[in-house]
Amino acid sequence: MVGKSEPINGTAKSQPPPSPLSPKSPDLLSGYFSFKSLKLKTKQQELLIRVSILCLVYVLAFVTRLFSVLRYESMIHEFDPYFNYRTTLFLTEKGFYEFWNWFDSESWYPLGRIIGGTLYPGLMVTAALLYWGLRFLRFAVHIREVCVLTAPFFASNTTILAYFFGKEIWDTGAGLVAAALIAICPGYISRSVAGSYDNEGVAIFALLLTFYLFVKAVNTGSLSWGLASAFGYFYMVSAWGGYVFIINLIPLYVLVLLITGRYSMRLYVAYNCMYILGMLLAMQIRFVGFQHVQSGEHMAAMGVFFLMQVFYLLDWLKHLLSDTKLFQAFLRMTVTSAVGVGAVALGVGTASGYISPWTGRFYSLLDPTYAKDHIPIIASVSEHQPTAWSSFMFDFQILLFLFPAGLYFCFKRLSDATIFIVMYGLTSMYFAGVMVRLILVATPAVCLISAIAVSATIKNLTLLLRAKTKAPQSASGKGGSSGKAASKGSLDQSQPFQKNGAIALLFGAFYLLSKYVTHCTWVTSEAYSSPSIVLAARGAHGNRVIFDDYREAYFWLRQNTPPDAKVMSWWDYGYQITAMGNRTVIVDNNTWNNTHIATVGRAMSSYEDEAYEIMRSLDVDYVLVVFGGVTGYSSDDINKFLWMVRIGGGVFPVIKEPDYLVNGEYRVDKGAAPKMLNCLMYKLSYYRFGELTTEYGRPPGYDRARGVEIGNKDIKLEYLEEAFTTSNWIVRIYKVKPPNNRW
Amino acid sequence: MARSSGDDAQALFHSLRSAYAATPKNLKIIDLYVAFAVFTALIQVVYMALVGSFPFNSFLSGVLSCIGTAVLAVCLRIQVNKENKEFKDLPPERAFADFVLCNLVLHLVIMNFLG
Numbered sequence: 001m002v003g004k005s006e007p008i009n010g011t012a013k014s015q016p017p018p019s020p021l022s023p024k025s026p027d028l029l030s031g032y033f034s035f036k037s038l039k040l041k042t043k044q045q046e047l048l049i050r051v052s053i054l055c056l057v058y059v060l061a062f063v064t065r066l067f068s069v070l071r072y073e074s075m076i077h078e079f080d081p082y083f084n085y086r087t088t089l090f091l092t093e094k095g096f097y098e099f100w101n102w103f104d105s106e107s108w109y110p111l112g113r114i115i116g117g118t119l120y121p122g123l124m125v126t127a128a129l130l131y132w133g134l135r136f137l138r139f140a141v142h143i144r145e146v147c148v149l150t151a152p153f154f155a156s157n158t159t160i161l162a163y164f165f166g167k168e169i170w171d172t173g174a175g176l177v178a179a180a181l182i183a184i185c186p187g188y189i190s191r192s193v194a195g196s197y198d199n200e201g202v203a204i205f206a207l208l209l210t211f212y213l214f215v216k217a218v219n220t221g222s223l224s225w226g227l228a229s230a231f232g233y234f235y236m237v238s239a240w241g242g243y244v245f246i247i248n249l250i251p252l253y254v255l256v257l258l259i260t261g262r263y264s265m266r267l268y269v270a271y272n273c274m275y276i277l278g279m280l281l282a283m284q285i286r287f288v289g290f291q292h293v294q295s296g297e298h299m300a301a302m303g304v305f306f307l308m309q310v311f312y313l314l315d316w317l318k319h320l321l322s323d324t325k326l327f328q329a330f331l332r333m334t335v336t337s338a339v340g341v342g343a344v345a346l347g348v349g350t351a352s353g354y355i356s357p358w359t360g361r362f363y364s365l366l367d368p369t370y371a372k373d374h375i376p377i378i379a380s381v382s383e384h385q386p387t388a389w390s391s392f393m394f395d396f397q398i399l400l401f402l403f404p405a406g407l408y409f410c411f412k413r414l415s416d417a418t419i420f421i422v423m424y425g426l427t428s429m430y431f432a433g434v435m436v437r438l439i440l441v442a443t444p445a446v447c448l449i450s451a452i453a454v455s456a457t458i459k460n461l462t463l464l465l466r467a468k469t470k471a472p473q474s475a476s477g478k479g480g481s482s483g484k485a486a487s488k489g490s491l492d493q494s495q496p497f498q499k500n501g502a503i504a505l506l507f508g509a510f511y512l513l514s515k516y517v518t519h520c521t522w523v524t525s526e527a528y529s530s531p532s533i534v535l536a537a538r539g540a541h542g543n544r545v546i547f548d549d550y551r552e553a554y555f556w557l558r559q560n561t562p563p564d565a566k567v568m569s570w571w572d573y574g575y576q577i578t579a580m581g582n583r584t585v586i587v588d589n590n591t592w593n594n595t596h597i598a599t600v601g602r603a604m605s606s607y608e609d610e611a612y613e614i615m616r617s618l619d620v621d622y623v624l625v626v627f628g629g630v631t632g633y634s635s636d637d638i639n640k641f642l643w644m645v646r647i648g649g650g651v652f653p654v655i656k657e658p659d660y661l662v663n664g665e666y667r668v669d670k671g672a673a674p675k676m677l678n679c680l681m682y683k684l685s686y687y688r689f690g691e692l693t694t695e696y697g698r699p700p701g702y703d704r705a706r707g708v709e710i711g712n713k714d715i716k717l718e719y720l721e722e723a724f725t726t727s728n729w730i731v732r733i734y735k736v737k738p739p740n741n742r743w
Numbered sequence: 744m745a746r747s748s749g750d751d752a753q754a755l756f757h758s759l760r761s762a763y764a765a766t767p768k769n770l771k772i773i774d775l776y777v778a779f780a781v782f783t784a785l786i787q788v789v790y791m792a793l794v795g796s797f798p799f800n801s802f803l804s805g806v807l808s809c810i811g812t813a814v815l816a817v818c819l820r821i822q823v824n825k826e827n828k829e830f831k832d833l834p835p836e837r838a839f840a841d842f843v844l845c846n847l848v849l850h851l852v853i854m855n856f857l858g
Contacts, residue, residue, distance in 0.1 A: 221829060223818055223841035227848060265829055269818045273845060276811040280852045283803070290799060312817070319826075320762040321755075330755055 053176050054163060058156045061183035064521065065152040065193045067529035072546075074148050074195070077531040079572055079589050081197035082579035085147050087115065088124045088197075092131055092143050099124070100286075106584045107574060108596060109566050109619065117286040118592065122239030123202045126150065151192040151201030158205045159183045162444065162451075165212040168219065169417045170452050173459060178451035184520040187395035187443035190528045200440055203240030208444050210236050210246055211424065214274060215417050221266025226273030233274065234281035237288055244297050244362060245431075245441060250274070251304035253423050258311060262416060268312050275305050296350065296357050303342060310338045365434050380643040383437040392432075394523060395439050398516045399450040403429075406449030409456045425449050458509055464502040533576070535633065535730075547631060550576065553624070553731035556724050557581035561622060568615060569624035570604070570637055570644065571597055577624065586618055594651065601648030604641070604681045605655050611680040612719040615736050622723060623734045627685045630694050630729040632704040638685050639705065642666060669708040677712040684734055687715050687722060692729075773820040777813045784809035804856040811849045815842055 040048070068077070076085050091099040100121075105112045130153075131146045159179040166175030182188060191200040213229035237243045254271050257263065279292045279301075292298045314331060321327045349355035357363075364370045364384070392400060403425065410418040428442035530536070535547040557567065558581045566584045567577055574588020587597050603614040615623070628636035637644075642657070649655040659675045660666070668676065668686075676682060690701040690713025701710045720734040766774075787805045796802050822830045822838035830838075 221822075222833075223815070223822070223838070223845050227841075227845050230848075265821045265827055269821060272814045273818060276807065276814055277845065277849060277852070280804075280807055280811065280849065280856065283800075284852065284855060290803065293803065317759070321758055 050172065050176065054160060054179060057159050057163075057176075057179045057183045060180075061156040061159045062152045064184055064524055065155060065189060067193070067525050068531050069148065069194045071529070072531055072534055072536075074145060075531060075533070076144070076147060076197050077193070077195040077533060078198070079575050081147075081195070083575040083589065084123055084197050084199070085144065086575070086579040087119065088127050088147055089143055091124050091128045096125075107578055107588045107590075108593065109584045109586050111593065111596065113590065113592070118590070120199055120237075120239055120241065120287060121285070122206070122235060122237075123150070123197070123199050125238070126154075126202055127197075147197045148195050151196055151198070152194050154202050154205045155183070155188065155192045158188070158208055158444070161205065161208045161212060162447065165208060165215070166448055166451055166455075168212065168215055169421050169448065170413075170455065174448075174451045174455035177455045178448045181399065181451055181454075181516075182444060182447040184517060184524070185396070185399070185443050185447055186520055186523040186528065187439045187446070189520075189524050190395070191440050193524075193529055195531055199240040200242075203236060203242060204440065204444065206232060206236035206239050207242070207246065207441070211420070214250060214270065215420050217270035217274065218267055218416050218420075221264075221269050223269060223273055226270045227277060229270070229274045230277035230281060233278035234284075237278075237282040238285050242441060243282070245428075247292075247298055247301050249424060249427060251301045252427070253420050254304050254308065256419060256423060257416065258307070260419075262419075263311055263315070267416070268308055271308055272305070275301060294354065294356060295359075296355050297359070297362055299346065299355060303346070306338075306342060310334065365431055365438075380640075380647070384435050387433050387436045387439065391436055391439065394527075395443075396446060397519045398512050399446050402450035402453045403446050405457070406451070406453035409452050410449065421445065421448055421452075454509070454513070458506065461502045461506050461509070464498055465506075535631075537631070547633075547728050547730060549726035549728050549730035551580065552726045553724065553733060554580035556726075557583055557622070557624075557733065560724070565621040566619050567622045567624055568600060568603070568618065568620040570600065570626075570640060572640070573624065573626070583622075586620065594647070598648045598651035601644040602652045602655055604637075604644050605648055605660070605679050607675075607678055608680055608683060608717070608719055612736070616739070620736050623684060623720065623736065625681065625684045625732050625734075627689075627729055627732055628705040629685070629689060629703040629710075630692065633730060634705050636685075636705060636730075637681060638668065641681050644681070667708070668703060668706055668710055670711040672711050682712065683715050683717060684720070684732060686710050686712065687717060687732070687734075689729075690714060767825075770820055770824060773816050773823070777816045777820075780809045780813035780816065784813070798858055800856055800858050804853045804858075808849065808853040811853075812846060815845050815849070818842070 076082055087099070087102075090102065100116045102115045103112060104115045107113050127143070127147050127150045130150065131141065131143050134141050134146065159182055162182045163175040163179040166172075166178035188204060191198060192204070210229055210232035213225060213232045217225035217229050233243070233246060236246055250271070254267065257267060282288055282292055283290065293302070314334065317330065318327055321330075346355070350357070358366070396403075407422060407425065410422050425442075425445035425448075428438070428445050431438045432442040533550050535549075537545050537547070539545045554577060557565075557577065561583060563582075564584070566586065567581070568586045569577060571587040571589055571591055574585045574590075577583060577585050578588065587593075587600050591597060599614060599618070603611045603618075606614070626636045627638065628634055629638075642660070645655055645657050645660055649657055658664075660673050660679070661676075662671055662673050667673075668682070686701075686703075689703075689710065693700045694702050694704050699709050701713045702708075703710050717734070720736055722732070723735040724733040725731075784806050787802070787809065791802050819838055819842040821827060822833055822841075823835045824830070
């Protein structure tokens with residue numbers, strides 16, 4: 001028996017009531033692990049196991065995200081990360097002051113963009129700090145390597161944080177399971193693979209950090225934990241626009257606690273410290289500015305702040321007054337006047353326009369049909385579509401049904417911390433159902449709650465297994481929560497059945513968990529590790545064929561065009577053109593100016609002569625289109641064309657979507673609408689394509705992405721000439737001819 | 744009805760006053776500090792109403808520094824108050840050190856935000 005349990009100073013926090021592993025039978029443990037020679041006490045064994053599990057999980061989380069680096073090369077993926085990379089490069093080269101005050105004239109020609117004031121600097125500053133740190137230690141790394149590996153590094157840190165959070169909510173077992181689950185969960189991996197250098201990679205870490213520190217502050221009521229959570233919130237605000245979720249969830253949580261009668265001094269201290277300091281710190285980010293006091297999305301936090309003051313005041317007065325009747329009268333007066341004043345202030349603020357209403361991006365979360373009718377740009381992003389059931393299963397697998405089980409356990413042991421995780425889980429699941437991209441935000445909650453279910457179930461099952469000889473007192477004493485058959489009085493006779501049942505269920509649980517691991521690894525390898533700037537396919541003989549056309553085109557632009565050339569393309573490619581081609585673009589992925597994008601859309605959808613006028617007015621020198629007809633690549637501009645029409649038509653009524661459709665159907669073959677067959681996008685995509693045979697047995701001009709033979713094969717360009725087409729025809733660049741000389 | 748609520752208010756006032764006189768001295772000092780901070784904030788709001796809110800960040804930083812330090816002082820009062828069971832084993836020096844640290848961060852941020 002562990003007679004003198006000396007405190008091991010490996011764990012910073014004091015141990016909660018000893019877990020069932022430790023006091024029972026050290027000879028059993030040492031029999032399992034044969035540490036007799038090392039003479040380790042049980043507590044030390046447990047610590048060793050925990051630390052080694054966490055180390056393995058840390059390494060696992062990093063390694064499982066490296067598929068694309070191993071298969072292709074260490075490069076930045078997708079579109080948005082190229083902007084982040086370019087700004088990080090600028091930051092490391094020019095320093096923080098230049099970065100903070102940067103006005104970029106190379107994008108959104110001729111408007112330019114105030115980059116310093118319109119980005120979230122958290123990711124760039126983090127990567128730059130890592131880069132400078134490594135350089136200081138004399139590791140000669142290139143900033144691109146640091147950028148590529150930032151997201152996996154922070155994913156590993158998130159697992160450690162999940163461990164501490166799980167420990168705070170439930171116990172160390174749940175923490176360990178949570179760390180393991182979140183290390184490989186595909187919902188998180190999708191946005192944090194190596195090369196996906198995007199805000200979410202750092203933001204999920206910041207989100208979980210803020211929540212953990214806040215729950216810790218509520219549990220301890222200490223000002224220093226509140227201060228730490230304010231700093232966590234500041235980091236989150238600097239990293240991602242999704243901080244709005246935090247600033248609404250925490251007040252909602254406080255409100256729920258107030259309503260369920262759990263008001264306490266600790267809550268007051270924690271929320272107030274975090275709100276005031278967090279709000280002040282958040283306003284230091286220029287992009288956020290004064291939104292915390294002016295925007296409708298942040299008003300809930302302010303309302304709850306005032307409500308807390310009212311609660312505290314009432315509590316204090318109740319304490320001072322001994323006469324309850326007097327207090328009731330006072331209570332009635334105060335509460336009605338406070339609510340009245342608050343409602344009037346909110347009404348006046350909203351009506352006068354001082355408090356701005358919810359912006360489109362967040363309003364479409366509450367009303368999913370809003371964006372399609374009013375803001376086509378938001379509706380056109382594929383990540384903003386509602387989620388299908390298959391996506392949930394794909395990203396969560398067994399966690400989907402462990403989530404309700406975990407909710408059940410949480411409701412059985414309600415405390416401030418479990419109420420928080422339940423609210424986080426439910427709200428984030430609702431939002432994940434509205435928008436695919438937000439599955440990422442739900443992932444930590446789902447992993448934590450499922451970890452509670454797994455940990456509690458396995459703990460109960462193993463308790464059943466261990467309750468052999470001292471049956472009556474131990475099993476009934478320890479199996480407090482819902483063990484499988486612990487409520488039965490006659491334990492002795494059903495003993496063997498219980499044990500066999502428990503063993504079978506344990507095997508079932510481990511089988512499920514191993515299936516989860518297999519699924520996660522498969523999903524990561526197949527679905528989430530493609531760089532999407534380099535495409536891979538299987539050739540006719542089964543060999544792997546790589547299409548590196550994008551980079552080929554951008555580097556052609558970089559090396560063969562004058563340095564002040566301006567390139568017009570659809571906004572998807574803007575960041576990549578600026579980062580890799582180093583040329584000025586007209587519109588890019590920031591999409592802050594809808595009219596400018598609509599102008600480009602109008603140019604793409606007009607006849608060549610009208611489009612030439614628009615291009616001359618914008619000083620365009622080159623036009624870039626993406627075409628997938630030769631390779632069968634389906635994310636090309638012809639497939640995105642209807643969005644160009646809609647966005648252009650939203651601002652310029654001369655562009656009408658029905659002109660491009662035939663009986664409501666979108667076609668590019670002989671039966672297509674005449675305007676479609678002669679618009680600029682069609683001509684630029686299919687120029688000289690009519691002579692090309694793409695597939696054996698098909699006529700020339702067979703479009704493999706649409707599966708039809710194109711309608712207009714004899715295309716003549718009058719105002720543009722072809723400058724460059726990549727080897728697989730994926731990117732096509734055209735030069736805009738200067739106006740003819742007058743006689 | 745009006746008279747009884749008037750009587751109520753008076754009785755309320757008296758009992759409040761007598762109960763408040765019984766609070767310990769250190770808590771009364773903190774209360775005085777809170778009142779001073781809130782009063783300063785009110786003066787700033789009145790000034791803003793008169794003069795206009797042009798450098799809005801200056802106005803915000805001024806008001807928020809007053810409100811912030813008031814709120815932190817209230818938190819200190821909660822933690823130091825001997826009658827609060829929840830904070831029984833929190834040494835008052837630790838509470839004061841937390842208070843000082845939070846105020847330090849608050850005023851550093853205010854300095855940055857003043858413009």
